[in-house]
Amino acid sequence: MTKHFFGDTAVLLGRSLRHITRSADTIITTAIMPIAMMLLFVYVFGGAIDTGSDSYVQYLLPGILLITVASGISYTAFRLFLDMKGGIFERFQSMPIARSSVLWAHVVTSLVANLISLVVVVGVALLMGFRSTAGVPAWLAVAGILVLFTLALTWLAVIPGLTAKSVDGASAFSYPLIFLPFLSSAFVPTDTMPGPVRAFAEHQPVTSIVNAIRALFTEQPVGGDIWIALGWCVGLLVVAYVLATATYRRKIA
Amino acid sequence: MTARPTAAPVIHVRGLEKSYKALQVLRGVDFDVARGSIFALLGSNGAGKTTAVKILSTLLKADAGTASINGFDVATQAADVRETISLTGQFAAVDEILSGRENLVLVAKLRHLANPGRIADELLDRFSLTDAAARRVATYSGGMRRRLDIAMSLVGDPPVIFLDEPTTGLDPQGRIEVWQAVKELAARGTTVLLTTQYLDEAEQLADRIAILHEGRIIVNGTLDELKQLLPPAEVEYVEKQPTLEDVFLALVGADADATPRTTATSARTSSARTSEEGR
Numbered sequence: 001m002t003k004h005f006f007g008d009t010a011v012l013l014g015r016s017l018r019h020i021t022r023s024a025d026t027i028i029t030t031a032i033m034p035i036a037m038m039l040l041f042v043y044v045f046g047g048a049i050d051t052g053s054d055s056y057v058q059y060l061l062p063g064i065l066l067i068t069v070a071s072g073i074s075y076t077a078f079r080l081f082l083d084m085k086g087g088i089f090e091r092f093q094s095m096p097i098a099r100s101s102v103l104w105a106h107v108v109t110s111l112v113a114n115l116i117s118l119v120v121v122v123g124v125a126l127l128m129g130f131r132s133t134a135g136v137p138a139w140l141a142v143a144g145i146l147v148l149f150t151l152a153l154t155w156l157a158v159i160p161g162l163t164a165k166s167v168d169g170a171s172a173f174s175y176p177l178i179f180l181p182f183l184s185s186a187f188v189p190t191d192t193m194p195g196p197v198r199a200f201a202e203h204q205p206v207t208s209i210v211n212a213i214r215a216l217f218t219e220q221p222v223g224g225d226i227w228i229a230l231g232w233c234v235g236l237l238v239v240a241y242v243l244a245t246a247t248y249r250r251k252i253a
Numbered sequence: 254m255t256a257r258p259t260a261a262p263v264i265h266v267r268g269l270e271k272s273y274k275a276l277q278v279l280r281g282v283d284f285d286v287a288r289g290s291i292f293a294l295l296g297s298n299g300a301g302k303t304t305a306v307k308i309l310s311t312l313l314k315a316d317a318g319t320a321s322i323n324g325f326d327v328a329t330q331a332a333d334v335r336e337t338i339s340l341t342g343q344f345a346a347v348d349e350i351l352s353g354r355e356n357l358v359l360v361a362k363l364r365h366l367a368n369p370g371r372i373a374d375e376l377l378d379r380f381s382l383t384d385a386a387a388r389r390v391a392t393y394s395g396g397m398r399r400r401l402d403i404a405m406s407l408v409g410d411p412p413v414i415f416l417d418e419p420t421t422g423l424d425p426q427g428r429i430e431v432w433q434a435v436k437e438l439a440a441r442g443t444t445v446l447l448t449t450q451y452l453d454e455a456e457q458l459a460d461r462i463a464i465l466h467e468g469r470i471i472v473n474g475t476l477d478e479l480k481q482l483l484p485p486a487e488v489e490y491v492e493k494q495p496t497l498e499d500v501f502l503a504l505v506g507a508d509a510d511a512t513p514r515t516t517a518t519s520a521r522t523s524s525a526r527t528s529e530e531g532r
Contacts, residue, residue: 004365011362019350022389087346091405094310094340096332097363252312 005098012092012105016079020113027113030072031120038064038121041187042128049188057130061122062213063186066206067178068121069114069150073157074174076110080161081170093252103158103248110154111147118146138216145213145226148233153177155240162247186210205232261324263288263413263444264309268318271304278304280468281318286446286461288412291439293459294448300465302448303343306417309446310340322413339406343417345398346405347390353377353401354386357408364409376404380434396427403434407443414438416447420454425498426505432457 020027038060041049046056083089083102092102122130132139157174164170181187183197184206190198201207208228215222262285269282278301286292296302307313309320311331319326325333340346348356354373361369377383380400390398399419406414416435420428435458438445449455455462456476463473472479495503 007365008363011359015348015351015359018355022350086349087342087344088348090312090342091340091346091360092363093312094335094338095360095363096335096365 005101008097008101009104009108012101013108016105016109017112019079020109026075027116027120030075030113031068031117031124033071034064034068034121035124037067038125038128051189055129057125057128058218059214060187061125061130062210062217063181063184063206064121064125065118065146065213066149066186066209067181068117069146069153070174070177070180072114072117073110073150073153073177074171075113076106076154077157077161077164077170077173078167079109080106080158081164081167084162099252100245100248103244106158106161107151107154110157111150114150114154115147132217134217134219138219141226142213142216145209145229145233148230148237149209152233152237152240155237155244158244159240159247162244162251180204181206181210184210205229205236208232262286263323264292264320264446265322266305266309266318266320269305269308269315269320270317271301271308271313271315278468279308279315282465282468282470284463284470284473286444288444289439289442290460291435291445291447291458293455293462294446294465295450295452295455295462296448296465297450301468302450302465303417305465306340306415306446306448310338310415311335312340337411338413338415339408339411340415341402341406341417341419343421345402347398347402349391350389352387352389353382353393353397356390356401356405360405360408366409372408376407379437380404394427395423396430399423399427399431400434403431403438407438411443413444413446416445418448418450420449420451425502428454 038057041060042057046060049056051059083106089102093099134142160170160173184190184201184204186206190201190207193201208225209232212222212226212229214220215225264284264286266282266284269279270277271279282301282305284292284294294302294305304313308315309322309327311327311334314328319328321327322334323337325337327334348359351359354377357373357376358369361372366372374383374386377386380403382397382401382404385393385397390401393401403416403419406416419435420431423431432454435445435447439460447454447458459476461473461475462479463470465471472482
């Protein structure tokens with residue numbers, strides 16, 4: 001069975017990538033919400049927010065990138081849900097293919113779709129005046145963090161994708177993830193927040209990931225943030241992967 | 254019931270039991286299906302037909318009992334069973350965003366066959382879908398979708414096919430199209446196990462019919478054998494009125510496809526009690 005794992009995953013990946021190219025609206029919808037938020041915050045609220053950096057878009061982009069991923073993975077849950085409901089999932093399960101391929105194809109598709117959305121969002125940010133003097137290694141490090149973050153949230157999205165009873169249920173789980181950046185250093189520095197909120201903001205994953213990406217973009221020392229960020233991403237990835245594969249095994253047993 | 258070397262049944266089911274929590278769905282199901290025959294599992298909604306098919310196609314594990322396909326145990330040799338079977342589930346398992354041809358190529362690739370494109374083209378031709386091959390499945394009618402669904406199950410010529418309520422939700426024309434496809438399958442030597450809640454469907458298609466009721470097979474035999482269970486039919490003369498189905502098919506131009514009209518008529522004649530259909 002496993003001898004076909006890579007071949008089967010590649011075939012199924014080709015299938016879901018076709019889905020994406022034929023419904024490009026999902027990628028655009030994914031990118032539009034964060035872009036609208038970026039426009040709103042930079043051109044409406046931004047003037048009144050004192051972050052200590054020269055331009056607000058400079059400060060804001062890392063958080064917007066995380067929101068892009070958080071809204072993008074709801075489509076992963078959605079696509080998986082449709083496969084489960086449509087009967088094609090059962091067809092795959094009754095065929096002589098590597099069983100984990102079905103999940104991996106969705107996961108890799110999610111990665112590809114989110115990376116495209118991220119590139120679109122960064123492109124708009126550049127038009128809005130975002131500039132970074134960071135070199136290739138720093139950009140690669142940012143990309144690496146975002147890939148890890150996307151993978152972690154994608155595996156998390158697999159769980160509602162497999163278990164949801166309705167389309168709304170499959171995608172609703174991402175709302176809290178989209179709001180998490182608001183309670184972090186993504187939009188405003190945490191030191192203006194009242195005690196308990198600040199304590200939450202400084203100890204949730206988004207703050208450390210945002211700070212690490214921001215430091216990489218501005219060529220500041222990343223300090224301990226990058227390790228905390230990587231710790232959160234890898235930890236979340238492992239937990240989500242274990243839960244998702246356990247859910248999958250229960251589903252197909 | 255040990256396997257005889259010559260006429261060993263291709264599907265062999267003994268004492269199958271399955272419960273969902275407190276609900277006992279299968280309470281000891283036994284049946285055999287001979288190679289190359291069409292076997293109909295007949296039952297009302299909730300009788301356990303789908304559960305039985307899911308166990309046989311390795312999607313569910315039975316609580317008790319054994320089942321084997323082509324000599325492979327469904328529980329312990331699931332991978333071998335999956336090489337042998339094909340499942341057409343209750344809901345058309347087709348990819349709506351892909352075209353009909355892409356769906357077939359996808360399945361051929363997943364079955365690791367050489368030349369997936371040629372296999373797809375042959376099946377498109379056989380199921381009269383060549384004209385629609387490049388269209389997205391989302392634009393197909395119910396009957397076309399079901400035909401594609403069955404065509405996808407035939408990729409790689411698996412010797413055993415499961416059809417779970419293949420005509421539920423289809424209009425009369427779609428139903429006749431599917432019947433035609435199933436008859437062709439059996440003519441080529443494929444073993445077909447189909448479930449249905451329509452009595453005339455079982456009567457039309459099946460070599461053997463088993464009635465599944467409250468988790469048990471209560472009768473199992475050929476149509477003639479089942480008819481023997483009741484007192485012999487009395488000959489009475491009934492004026493044959495066209496049924497609404499005959500009228501409908503005649504009006505909407507079933508002649509576009511020549512075969513349905515004759516099939517529909519013969520379906521009706523056989524239900525008139527006077528003619529005992531020779532099988």
